[in-house]
Amino acid sequence: MGIMRNCLLTLFCIALLMAGCNKSKEVSIPSPGPNSLFTETYPLPEASRKVMDGIYNVTAGNELFGDQVVLKWSRKKLTVMCSDGHYLVLDVGQLDSVIMIQGYWRYCYNDNTGIASAYIARDEGGKDIIEANPHPGQIIIRGGYGSKGNEINNPLQFVYLRPISPSVLNKKFSLLAHRSGGRTSDHLPVSENSIAMINFTEGLGSTGIEIDVQLTSDGVPVLYHDADLNIRLTQKGPVSGPINDFNYLQLFYLVRLIHGEHIPRLKDALYFVVDSTLLTDVYLDMKEKVPSIKEVIPIQKEILQRAKEKGRDLNIYIGLPSQDAINDFMSQPDYQKIPSLCELSVDDVVRTNSMVWAPRWTEGTQDALVAQIHGQGRLAWTWTLDDVDWIKEFINNGQFDGILTNYPFIAGYYHYIREN
Amino acid sequence: MSVIHRFLLITTIIWAPVILYAQQKSPPVDIGKESMYFPHHFQKYHLQTGLGFDFIKLPFDWVENALEAPLLDLHLTFGLPAGFSLEGNLNTILVSNQVSLGARWNYIHRNFSFNLGYDLGYSLGIMNFAGFKNTGMTLIHYPNASIGFKTKTLAFTFKGEAVIIAWGQMKTGEDLMSRSINFFDGMTGAIYLEQRIFRKKILIIGFKDNYVKYYWPAWMVFSTFDRYYHIPELHLLWVL
Numbered sequence: 001m002g003i004m005r006n007c008l009l010t011l012f013c014i015a016l017l018m019a020g021c022n023k024s025k026e027v028s029i030p031s032p033g034p035n036s037l038f039t040e041t042y043p044l045p046e047a048s049r050k051v052m053d054g055i056y057n058v059t060a061g062n063e064l065f066g067d068q069v070v071l072k073w074s075r076k077k078l079t080v081m082c083s084d085g086h087y088l089v090l091d092v093g094q095l096d097s098v099i100m101i102q103g104y105w106r107y108c109y110n111d112n113t114g115i116a117s118a119y120i121a122r123d124e125g126g127k128d129i130i131e132a133n134p135h136p137g138q139i140i141i142r143g144g145y146g147s148k149g150n151e152i153n154n155p156l157q158f159v160y161l162r163p164i165s166p167s168v169l170n171k172k173f174s175l176l177a178h179r180s181g182g183r184t185s186d187h188l189p190v191s192e193n194s195i196a197m198i199n200f201t202e203g204l205g206s207t208g209i210e211i212d213v214q215l216t217s218d219g220v221p222v223l224y225h226d227a228d229l230n231i232r233l234t235q236k237g238p239v240s241g242p243i244n245d246f247n248y249l250q251l252f253y254l255v256r257l258i259h260g261e262h263i264p265r266l267k268d269a270l271y272f273v274v275d276s277t278l279l280t281d282v283y284l285d286m287k288e289k290v291p292s293i294k295e296v297i298p299i300q301k302e303i304l305q306r307a308k309e310k311g312r313d314l315n316i317y318i319g320l321p322s323q324d325a326i327n328d329f330m331s332q333p334d335y336q337k338i339p340s341l342c343e344l345s346v347d348d349v350v351r352t353n354s355m356v357w358a359p360r361w362t363e364g365t366q367d368a369l370v371a372q373i374h375g376q377g378r379l380a381w382t383w384t385l386d387d388v389d390w391i392k393e394f395i396n397n398g399q400f401d402g403i404l405t406n407y408p409f410i411a412g413y414y415h416y417i418r419e420n
Numbered sequence: 421m422s423v424i425h426r427f428l429l430i431t432t433i434i435w436a437p438v439i440l441y442a443q444q445k446s447p448p449v450d451i452g453k454e455s456m457y458f459p460h461h462f463q464k465y466h467l468q469t470g471l472g473f474d475f476i477k478l479p480f481d482w483v484e485n486a487l488e489a490p491l492l493d494l495h496l497t498f499g500l501p502a503g504f505s506l507e508g509n510l511n512t513i514l515v516s517n518q519v520s521l522g523a524r525w526n527y528i529h530r531n532f533s534f535n536l537g538y539d540l541g542y543s544l545g546i547m548n549f550a551g552f553k554n555t556g557m558t559l560i561h562y563p564n565a566s567i568g569f570k571t572k573t574l575a576f577t578f579k580g581e582a583v584i585i586a587w588g589q590m591k592t593g594e595d596l597m598s599r600s601i602n603f604f605d606g607m608t609g610a611i612y613l614e615q616r617i618f619r620k621k622i623l624i625i626g627f628k629d630n631y632v633k634y635y636w637p638a639w640m641v642f643s644t645f646d647r648y649y650h651i652p653e654l655h656l657l658w659v660l
Contacts, residue, residue, distance in 0.1 A: 109646035110646040185645070232484060364592045387644050390597065
């Protein structure tokens with residue numbers, strides 16, 4: 001009887017140990033559908049977009065968006081950045097002298113989302129925006145947002161307060177998006193480390209990206225974070241195991257990322273960055289189960305040359321996260337002229353002649369060391385910072401030149417709202 | 421720890437005493453009085469000690485792999501008059517530690533029982549290596565209730581508790597951040613099985629589900645998600 005009980009207990013324990021699976025969830029972008037009035041609008045010209053950038057008071061919708069928001073245009077989208085992790089990604093068009101706005105809001109720390117729709121009337125800023133008047137009289141954005149589903153059921157109103165301070169705009173501060181835009185666990189509609197995410201990321205307020213680089217068995221650098229092909233990053237398929245065991249064609253034909261994309265080659269991803277985005281910084285996080293710096297350097301050089309020919313402002317840094325990576329890097333010819341980023345000590349930054357020092361945020365603001373780095377004419381970034389209070393602390397009281405985060409809109413809010 | 425290793429460890433813990441002592445005659449034990457989780461009138465002014473491990477499975481979203489960790493678990497009860505008892509806990513995995521103290525009022529009628537309790541937990545985490553210069557502290561309220569049922573040889577206890585974070589402080593390098601919040605973090609539900617395995621030795625097997633947003637043993641992952649996660653724990657303790 002005692003043995004029978006123990007047997008049952010053992011089986012019970014094994015079953016319980018198998019519990020605790022967390023399945024990843026998809027959160028789709030809310031949409032008002034294909035028949036909205038927005039489909040009748042024309043895109044806003046570049047000069048008009050700049051007029052809309054600025055700091056706005058929230059006079060309706062404070063419960064979600066706070067008391068002030070930052071509006072900032074990227075390549076194709078208008079991003080509204082809030083102080084606590086809420087944000088809006090909006091499309092803007094003009095119809096006669098009215099500005100029509102449509103998109104969605106999202107809270108980055110959970111899956112809350114909903115649609116948003118608004119307009120700017122002709123005599124409430126619409127005319128000034130269309131005429132690209134650099135000193136608009138007033139801009140009032142009136143509309144609503146939905147708390148559930150695709151219905152608008154709450155009012156939204158933003159009133160223009162002031163432009164983003166010129167000293168803030170002129171200061172180079174990099175808002176780098178982790179894994180090209182966010183993680184699988186952030187429940188975004190595109191996969192991490194994909195070209196689709198690179199296309200998506202500017203709408204979140206990013207000015208740069210961090211991407212993870214690994215080598216296939218035939219020496220092709222690709223974007224992928226984990227050591228293994230797994231269900232966290234890929235759809236269920238016929239292959240599994242270390243990514244380094246497969247050549248690129250096998251990955252292309254047999255593996256799809258969680259939202260259906262192919263694992264991109266580094267070269268294709270960087271061509272997309274230079275040809276199809278306005279991103280200014282790329283941080284190559286070298287995952288080094290198999291050393292890949294030698295394969296990456298020629299691609300970095302080719303893309304930087306292309307950017308120069310196109311007049312694009314673009315920096316691509318090879319990341320050095322460990323002593324092994326540093327040793328590998330320093331064995332390359334002319335390594336001191338290769339743009340790099342070092343995550344270790346300030347002395348290692350000097351040894352490798354890295355342009356950027358990037359310590360982990362968990363070591364604090366490290367003001368003295370950042371000042372030392374600045375004295376050498378280098379930059380300092382920190383990673384990967386996601387907590388609102390710590391982002392605010394690091395931006396307001398730290399001296400870093402950039403933050404790597406899964407939530408670039410939060411860092412963007414605290415950066416752009418500064419007076420100087 | 422792989423599935424195979426877990427299976428071997430658990431079966432060893434459960435089966436070894438049976439194999440080693442199967443031939444010995446066991447003295448009678450009143451499981452209702454020797455148990456630690458089952459609500460009953462604890463022996464007055466008597467300290468009972470349980471020692472073992474809690475096996476935890478952290479959410480995939482936080483650690484991005486199937487990370488499991490064993491916490492050392494020291495569990496104490498101290499009987500008081502009129503059905504009251506004190507309960508203490510120390511859990512540690514070195515970089516994460518919690519000590520909690522609480523009181524219970526216990527009622528038992530034949531084979532059924534219940535208790536009402538309240539614990540206050542203080543957790544401390546320190547990491548000063550591998551790019552971390554962090555200290556994290558939290559103060560947590562755990563109001564709880566348990567119902568129990570016993571047979572001649574087994575005691576079952578179902579325990580539910582609320583998790584309310586009263587205060588938290590984090591130090592990162594030279595920077596300090598404190599938050600005073602009475603934040604409802606979630607709830608836990610647990611089932612404990614207590615049974616004499618050999619001689620007078622009681623084995624406690626428990627399964628606890630933490631349905632919470634913040635989980636103190638995992639403070640160093642700095643999760644910012646505002647979502648509830650199921651975090652299962654398997655408890656294996658011996659009453660000493």
